[in-house]
Amino acid sequence: xxxxxxDYLVFTLxxxxxxxxxxxxxxxxxxxxxxxxxxxxxxxxxxxxIRSSFPPERTKRLLSHKREYVGNILAALLGIVTxxxxxxxxxxxxxxxxxxxxxxxxFSFLISSPMxxxxxxxxxxxLFGWKLALIYIGTGLLVAIVAGIVIGKLKMERYVQDYVWExxxxxxxITVMTFREKxxxxxxxxxxxxxxxxxxxxxxxxxxxFIHGYVPADFLVKWxxxxxxxxxxxxVALGVPLYSNAAGVIPIVQALMEKGMAIGTVLAxxxxxxxxxxxxxxxxxxxxxxxxxxxxxxxxxTAIVIVGYLFNAIL
Amino acid sequence: MKIEVLGTGCAKCKTxxxxxxxxxxxxxxxxxxxxxxxxxxxxxxxxxxxPALVIDGKVxxxxxxxxxxxxxxxx
Numbered sequence: 251x252x253x254x255x256x257d258y259l260v261f262t263l264x265x266x267x268x269x270x271x272x273x274x275x276x277x278x279x280x281x282x283x284x285x286x287x288x289x290x291x292x293x294x295x296x297x298x299x300i301r302s303s304f305p306p307e308r309t310k311r312l313l314s315h316k317r318e319y320v321g322n323i324l325a326a327l328l329g330i331v332t333x334x335x336x337x338x339x340x341x342x343x344x345x346x347x348x349x350x351x352x353x354x355x356x357f358s359f360l361i362s363s364p365m366x367x368x369x370x371x372x373x374x375x376x377l378f379g380w381k382l383a384l385i386y387i388g389t390g391l392l393v394a395i396v397a398g399i400v401i402g403k404l405k406m407e408r409y410v411q412d413y414v415w416e417x418x419x420x421x422x423x424i425t426v427m428t429f430r431e432k433x434x435x436x437x438x439x440x441x442x443x444x445x446x447x448x449x450x451x452x453x454x455x456x457x458x459x460f461i462h463g464y465v466p467a468d469f470l471v472k473w474x475x476x477x478x479x480x481x482x483x484x485x486v487a488l489g490v491p492l493y494s495n496a497a498g499v500i501p502i503v504q505a506l507m508e509k510g511m512a513i514g515t516v517l518a519x520x521x522x523x524x525x526x527x528x529x530x531x532x533x534x535x536x537x538x539x540x541x542x543x544x545x546x547x548x549x550x551x552t553a554i555v556i557v558g559y560l561f562n563a564i565l
Numbered sequence: 566m567k568i569e570v571l572g573t574g575c576a577k578c579k580t581x582x583x584x585x586x587x588x589x590x591x592x593x594x595x596x597x598x599x600x601x602x603x604x605x606x607x608x609x610x611x612x613x614x615x616p617a618l619v620i621d622g623k624v625x626x627x628x629x630x631x632x633x634x635x636x637x638x639x640x
Contacts (some may be wrong), residue, residue, distance in 0.1 A: 305628060306568055306613040333628060337575035338614040345613035422611035422624045471637075536604075553584055 252288070256281035275463030282455045282501065286490030287444075290451075294443055297368040298436035299335045306342055307424050313351045313359070318402050321355035326394040329362030330387075333439075336364065336530045340505040343537045347410065353547040354402020360534075361550055362394035363531065365525040368448060373500035374520070377458075378417030378507075385561075390521060400549050407540035432552075458501035462508065471510030481515045482558035486551055486557045489522025499523050513565045523549055566596040566640070567610040571607045571627075572616040581616040588636035630636060 255279050266273035309332045313325055333551050334342070339360070346356040351363065366387055375383040391559060427435060474481045494497055505515050534543055567602025570585055582600050589596050601607060601619075610619060615630030618636070625639060 298592045307611070307627075310613065333614065335575070335577075335614070337573065337577075338571060338628070341607055341615060344604070344608055345611070348608075388594050420609045420611035422627070426625070459574070479593050 253281055256284065263472075271463045275459045278462050279413075279456055279459035282459065283452060284374065286376050286451055286455065286501075287365040287448075289376045290369070290444060290447075293318050293372050294368055295436050298333075298439040299432050300331055301439075302427050302432040302435050304328070304331045304333070305340075306332050306334070306345070307422060307425055309359070310345055310349050310351060311374045313346065313355055316352070316355055318352060318354055318399055321352060322358040322395045322398040322402070324393045325351075325355045325398065326362040326366075327359035329359045329394060330366045330391075332359075332363060334363040336533055339530060339533045343534070344414055344417055345419060347414060348417055352402055353407055353410070354398045354400075356398075357401045357546060358394045358398025358496070360524055361397055362391060364527075364530070365394065365521060366390045367496070367524060369443070370500065370520065370524050372497040373497060377504040379498060386517065386520065387559075388526075389517065389557050393521065393525070393550065393557060397549045397553050403547060404545065406542045406545065407523045409416070409539040409545075411537050411539060413461045414537050431540050440476060447497040451501070454498035454501040461502065461505035465505075465509050467509060469509040474506065474511035474515055476512035476514070476562040481512065482555050482562065484493055485519035485558065486526075487513050488555055489519045491524045491528060492523045496520070496524050507528065508541040512562045514558040514561030517561055518554050521554045522551070525554065566594065567621055568596050568598045569619040570598070570602050570616060571601045571610065571612055571619060573607070573616060574602060577579065578616040581618065584631060584633045585618070585636055588616060588633040588640065592637050592640050594640050601631050 258269075259280055260273055260277040261268050263445065266276060268274070268277070309328045313321060317322060317510065343356065346359070347353060351359075371383050374386050407448070412472060447456070472478070474485070503516055504512070506512070531547065533544060534546075538546070568583045568585055568589070570578065572581070578600075582598075587596055588594075589598055607615065607617070610617070610624050612624060612627045616629065616630060617627035618625045618639075620639060
C-alpha cells in the first residue's frame with residue numbers, strides 16, 4: 251500500500267518517468283521514509299511499554315552475584331529490554347558493581363544494551379529484511395557474551411576507578427508503573443526518540459536514495475567487496491565516530507550493499523556504529539581506568555572484526 | 566518540602582529540572598528545589614538511571630522526565 255502511494259505521488263502527481271533516475275530515486279526515498287517512520291512509531295511504542303517493566307534497578311537485582319557464563323548470557327539478554335542511555339552509564343555501572351554484579355557480566359550488559367537497540371533493529375528489518383535483523387541480534391548478543399566473559403577472565407577489577415568501590419549505594423524501591431503510566435511513558439519516549447532521530451532518518455534515506463539512483467552497480471565491489479581483506483577493519487574504524495546515528499547510517503549502508511559492499515562488512519560496520527562510541531568512552535572514563543577502557547574497546551572491536559570476516563566467508 | 570532533581574547533566578535532566586521549577590512556581594509552593602549532580606549523592610538514593618525525582622528524601626521516579634502538570638499533582 252505504501253509502495254502504491256509512493257508510486258502515485260511520484261509518477262502521477264509529480265509526473266516523473268518511472269524509468270528516469272530522478273523518478274526512481276524519489277520513489278525510493280518516499281517509500282522508504284514512510285515505511286521507516288511507520289515501523290519506528292509502532293515498534294518504539296511497543297518496546298517502550300515492555301521496557302517500562304524492566305527498570306535497571308530490577309535488572310541489577312537479577313544479575314547480582316550471578317556466576318560467569320549464565321550471568322553473561324542473562325546480562326546480554328536483559329540488555330535488550332532494559333532502557334539504557336549512555337548519559338546514565340556511570341550510575342548504572344556503579345550500581346551494578348556495587349551490588350555484586352561481576353565485572354565481566356556488567357560489561358556483557360554494557361555492550362549488548364546499546365548494540366541491540368530497537369532503532370537499529372527496526373531500520374535493519376525495514377531496509378534489509380527480518381533475516382538480517384535476526385542475524386544482527388544473534389551475533390550482537392554473542393559479541394556481548396563473549397567479550398564480557400573475556401573481560402571477566404582477565405580479572406581487571408583493580409582497573410576500575412578506586413572511588414567506585416568506596417561508593418555508598420542506597421537501595422531504592424522499584425517503582426511499579428500502572429498501565430496508564432506505562433502508556434504515558436511509552437508515548438513520551440516514542441515522541442522524544444522520533445524528535446531526536448527524524449532528521450538523521452530523512453538525510454540517511456535521502457543519501458541512500460541518491461546512491462541507489464545515481465551510483466553505478468558494482469561500484470564498491472573492488473573496495474568493500476568480500477575479497478578486500480582490509481574492508482572489515484576499515485569499516486569498524488569508520489563506525490566508531492558515527493555513534494548514535496544508526497538511524498541515519500543504515501539507509502546509506504543498505505544502498506552501499508546494493509553497490510557491492512559485502513554482508514559481513516555491513517554487519518561489522520553497523521555493530522561498530524552502535525557498540526563503540528567516543529562519547530560513551532569519555533563517560534566510562536569516569537569509572538574505568540585507561541587500561542580497562544582500552545581493553546574493553548579492543549576486545550569488542552576484535553570480536554566485531556571476527557564477525558565481519560566470518561559472515562564474508564560464509565554468506 | 567525539599568525537591569531534588571538527580572542528574573549528571575544530560576539534556577533530559579535539565580528538562581525535568583525546568584519542569585519542576587515551573588510546577589513549584591505555578592502552584593505557589595514554598596518547596597526548595599535542588600539540582601543534584603554529584604554522583605556520590607545520586608548513588609546514595611540507589612538511582613541507576615537519570616533523571617530522577619526525589620521529594621523529601623523519597624525517590625518518586627527515575628529514568629524519565631515529567632511535565633509540570635504531573636509534578637504539580639505530586640506537590
